Structures are given as C-alpha cells and as structure tokens.
Amino acid sequence: MEHRTPDRPSVVLEDSKWTEYFNQHQPFPCSYQSKGRIEDRMDELVWKVRRRIQQCVSKKENLFEGMKTVDVLERLGVGYHFEEEIAIYLDVLNRNPVAVDDLYAASLQFQLLRQHHYDVPCEILEGFMDENGNLKDTLKPNVDALLSLYEAAHLSKCHENILKRAIVFTTNRLSSLANGDHLPQPVRDKVLHALASPTHRRIKRLEAKNYISIYDNDKESNQDILELAKLDFHILLQMHRDEVMSLSTQWYKDLNPRCMLGRYIRERPVESYYWALCVCYEPHYAKPRMMYAKIFVLLSFFDDTFDSYGTLEEVRQFNQAVQSWDEEAARQIGNCYAYLMSIISKTLEEFITEDGASQVGINCFKETMKDVSKCMLQEVVWRQEVHIPTVDDYFKQAAVISVMYLPVAVILFIRMNTSDEHFTWANSLPKIIEVTATMCRLMDDIAGH
Structure with missing residues (x-):
C-alpha cells in the first residue's frame, strides 16, 4: 500500500531580523561609567526627588507642583521608584481640589486620579465647558492647559459625552496651533507628540525614551529628575538587553x-x-x-x-x-x-x-x-x-x-x-x-x- 504524504498548508516565513542583532555586544552611551557609580548617583537623585514629593504632600499650596512632578516622573518611566510616595500624595490630592477656576490644574488632577483608578467624576471639568463641549469664551487657555485637558478627556467612561466633545475640541485647537508658526519648536514637538497618541495608550518604555528628549528641551525641567530619568533608562536598557540575550541565545537555543x-x-x-x-x-x-x-x-x-x-x-x-x-x-x-x-x-x-x-x-x-x-x-x-x-x-x-x-x-x-x-x-x-x-x-x- 502506497504511503501518501499529508497535504499540509504551504507557508513561507522570514527569519527574525532581531535575534542576531541582539546577540551582538554593543556598548551603550554612559558605558564608560561603572554600573556601581551610576547606581550610587541614582540613589542620591531618588532621595532628592522623594523629598520633593513629600514636601508637596506636607504643604497643600504645593499640590499643583506635586501634580506636575508625578506626571513627569511617570512619563519618564521612573515613577516605580516612588510608588509609596505617589500613593500617599494621590490620596491627599483626591481629598483636596486644587483649583476650581484653573483649567490646567483641574484637568491634570482629573487625569492623574483617573490614571490611578480613582472614581473621580467628570463634573469637575464641566464648569470650564459650554453645552457644546467647547471651552467657555471667557477662558484663554495656554498650551499646557489644552494638553492637560486633551489627556484628561481621553480617560472618559461611557456616557461622559462632555469629555468626548472635549477630545474633538482640544484636538482641533492643538492641531491648529501646531500647524501655525507661533509655537516655539520644543512646545510644538510636545503638542505633536500628544496628538499622535494620548499618554495612557503608549508603550511605557518608548514613551520614556521619547519624553526624555522632550523634557530635556523644556525650559522648566527639573535637572535632578531629568538626570535620574537618563541614568535609569540606561540601567534598564542594559538589564533588558541581557534578558533578551539570555532568552534568545540560551533558553531558545536549547529548545x-x-x-x-x-x-x-x-x-x-x-x-x-x-x-x-x-x-x-x-x-x-x-x-x-x-x-x-x-x-x-x-x-x-x-x-x-x-x-x-x-x-x-x-x-x-x-x-x-x-x-x-x-x-x-x-x-x-x-x-x-x-x-x-x-x-x-x-x-x-x-x-x-x-x-x-x-x-x-x-x-x-x-x-x-x-x-x-x-x-x-x-x-x-x-x-x-x-x-x-x-x-x-x-x-x-x-x-x-x-x-x-x-x-x-x-x-x-x-x-x-x-x-x-x-x-x-x-x-x-x-x-x-x-x-x-x-x-x-x-x-x-x-x-x-
């Protein structure tokens, strides 16, 4: 009896382009410094930034600065160093409205609390909007306020129609500003980055890499936070490369x-x-x-x-x-x-x-x-x-x-x-x-x- 080879699907697969790339040992920037020296410097910076967050908790007048600090830390991918301090700060923030007449502050507060799973109502933003979801004519928001409202609006739940309308409004306004000639280049880059995708939808490692460049050009950037973000990214990059090399050259090869x-x-x-x-x-x-x-x-x-x-x-x-x-x-x-x-x-x-x-x-x-x-x-x-x-x-x-x-x-x-x-x-x-x-x-x- 003749043995027939089973009819199988025909497939043509390309080899991975990345495995060989990650098998090559290439030095990273900062590699001239020892890992121990970098980690010692990071410990100093973590202590300084931790003190900064704690001061924002102890003095209510510093709550707004605390919001900006927490937002930046998480965008830069170093928030995990301060999980306990951020949790304490957010509990305080949840109990204390920052400003009912400040669009930037109200939007940023809403954004941070929603991102950390607080059930904050969207009504805190309704006072800034008219019935069409546009900002009231009496308001003259700056770019930071528009960006903050844009990010906050993308955290809407079902039936929060005012936030859905706010997405349309802020997207149109920010697009108009970005296409004009009035924004400084660093600010324009920040706007275009936001319009490409809201923060909470981004891959955190890529967001950290991209936002380090944006924050580096920000005139109001905190140099301790910026340095910490750069060193932390370098250390984690080395760790992640070692992990992927171990996976692809040892475990996978043994399979x-x-x-x-x-x-x-x-x-x-x-x-x-x-x-x-x-x-x-x-x-x-x-x-x-x-x-x-x-x-x-x-x-x-x-x-x-x-x-x-x-x-x-x-x-x-x-x-x-x-x-x-x-x-x-x-x-x-x-x-x-x-x-x-x-x-x-x-x-x-x-x-x-x-x-x-x-x-x-x-x-x-x-x-x-x-x-x-x-x-x-x-x-x-x-x-x-x-x-x-x-x-x-x-x-x-x-x-x-x-x-x-x-x-x-x-x-x-x-x-x-x-x-x-x-x-x-x-x-x-x-x-x-x-x-x-x-x-x-x-x-x-x-x-x-």
Whole structure:
C-alpha cells in the first residue's frame, strides 16, 4: 500500500531580523561609567526627588507642583521608584481640589486620579465647558492647559459625552496651533507628540525614551529628575538587553525548535520578549517578564502548528490530547505534537518549581489553553470547508483565541502576590477581558489584512 504524504498548508516565513542583532555586544552611551557609580548617583537623585514629593504632600499650596512632578516622573518611566510616595500624595490630592477656576490644574488632577483608578467624576471639568463641549469664551487657555485637558478627556467612561466633545475640541485647537508658526519648536514637538497618541495608550518604555528628549528641551525641567530619568533608562536598557540575550541565545537555543518542530514555525524570541517588556518593564518584574516571554514563544508554536502544519485530522486528534492534557496521546499523532505538549508541560512545571508560580494559576492557564485549542480547531474546520462564519460566531472565537487573552491569563499567575480568587475570576472570561480580547483580535486582523 502506497504511503501518501499529508497535504499540509504551504507557508513561507522570514527569519527574525532581531535575534542576531541582539546577540551582538554593543556598548551603550554612559558605558564608560561603572554600573556601581551610576547606581550610587541614582540613589542620591531618588532621595532628592522623594523629598520633593513629600514636601508637596506636607504643604497643600504645593499640590499643583506635586501634580506636575508625578506626571513627569511617570512619563519618564521612573515613577516605580516612588510608588509609596505617589500613593500617599494621590490620596491627599483626591481629598483636596486644587483649583476650581484653573483649567490646567483641574484637568491634570482629573487625569492623574483617573490614571490611578480613582472614581473621580467628570463634573469637575464641566464648569470650564459650554453645552457644546467647547471651552467657555471667557477662558484663554495656554498650551499646557489644552494638553492637560486633551489627556484628561481621553480617560472618559461611557456616557461622559462632555469629555468626548472635549477630545474633538482640544484636538482641533492643538492641531491648529501646531500647524501655525507661533509655537516655539520644543512646545510644538510636545503638542505633536500628544496628538499622535494620548499618554495612557503608549508603550511605557518608548514613551520614556521619547519624553526624555522632550523634557530635556523644556525650559522648566527639573535637572535632578531629568538626570535620574537618563541614568535609569540606561540601567534598564542594559538589564533588558541581557534578558533578551539570555532568552534568545540560551533558553531558545536549547529548545532547538526548527529541528524539533520544523520550518513552519515563526522564530520570534526577541519579539515575544518585547511583548513582555510592554506589559512590565520594572526591575522587580524581571522574573514574571521572562516567564511571560517564554510562554509567548510557546504559544506562537502552538498557533503555528494549527495554522501552518497540521492536517484537519491531526489537529482534531491534537485537540483531544490537549483537552485531556495527555502527552502520550499527542505522541501517537506525531513527533512535533509530542514535543509541543512536552515542552509546554515542562515549562509550566518549571514555573512552579523554579519561579514560584501558583499551581492554581497554572491549572487555570491549562484550562484556557483547552478553550483556545477548541477555537483554533474550529478555525481550521472553517478554512477547510471554505466557510465564512457569521459576525457573532467570529466574535465568540475572537474573544478566546485573541493574541491578548492568553497573556492576560499568564500575567495574572506570574505576579507573585496574586490570590487564587484572581485566577478563577480571570479564567471565567469576565466581560472586561472578553471585550478587550475581541478588540485586540480585530486590531490584529486589520493589521494583518
């Protein structure tokens, strides 16, 4: 009986452009200084800035300066040094309105409190607006006030229509100013940066890099904060580079995926690390960040096996193996399926034994993987049958299979102080995760097509 080679999807994948780049040891600016000397200087600057925040707490007349300080620290990516001081300051700020007649102060207060999850009402801004969402004619706002209102308005909730109108108004006014010839170049750069995307939607590491340049040209910049931001960015850049090199040259190399799985997989260890870096860049999240990156690498293998390798019969059998989490059943399908199940199971076990991850969290993650496997199988069936699903059916799939939902579940169990109740809640696919995952899947599909 003639043995037929299964008909598999035809894929042509480019090698990653980044892995070799990050394998090269290139010196960074400031590398002529020892790490110890830089960290000693940072400790001095952290102490000075901490004292500055504490003074803003102790004297109510300094609350406005405190708001500007906190805003700058977080934009520059160094707010994590002052989490306790900022929390105390924000509690004071929440109890003390800064100024009912100062648009800049009121907008900045609203922005900071909303960003830190205080349930501050939008009514504190209504007094500055007319019924059309425009600023009252009696107000003559400067650029800082417009920028602050612009950022605040983008933190609106449903049905806060006045903030939605404020977005339109401030965008038009700032665009007009930026296109004119009246703004100094540093101020114009700041306006254009804001118009490109509001702060809370930006990737924090990129925002820090970009805002250091903007703040460096600000005549009112605090030199201690600026120096701290530059040194901190340098130290974290070195740490992140070492992490991505460890991931791509050691852990990933030991996986040997091209040999164990085949040419159909996307080799993207650096890109997977970047996903993790976008979620948590701070030094104290080094372990969760590496766990997140490893999981994302393995999830890309899982996705590619369904999309770019398996026949319909094979992925049906593989889905059954995943539902029972049966490595032996996966081994009977083929070597790549056995390896994939084995390396995922081994990695999850290492998270528990070596990294201190929660067993409950791992179990919740496995349950999520089972749901995702079902959805991936359904997409293969649709593709084979040339079936176009209804919008409702598509959305049901998208909410589970979204490239964002799995990392959300992962990040919950790798934050070491998470309780078992949090894992159970996340695994129930609550509305906030369902909607966010659906949005991310739609954005991914739009970008891909």
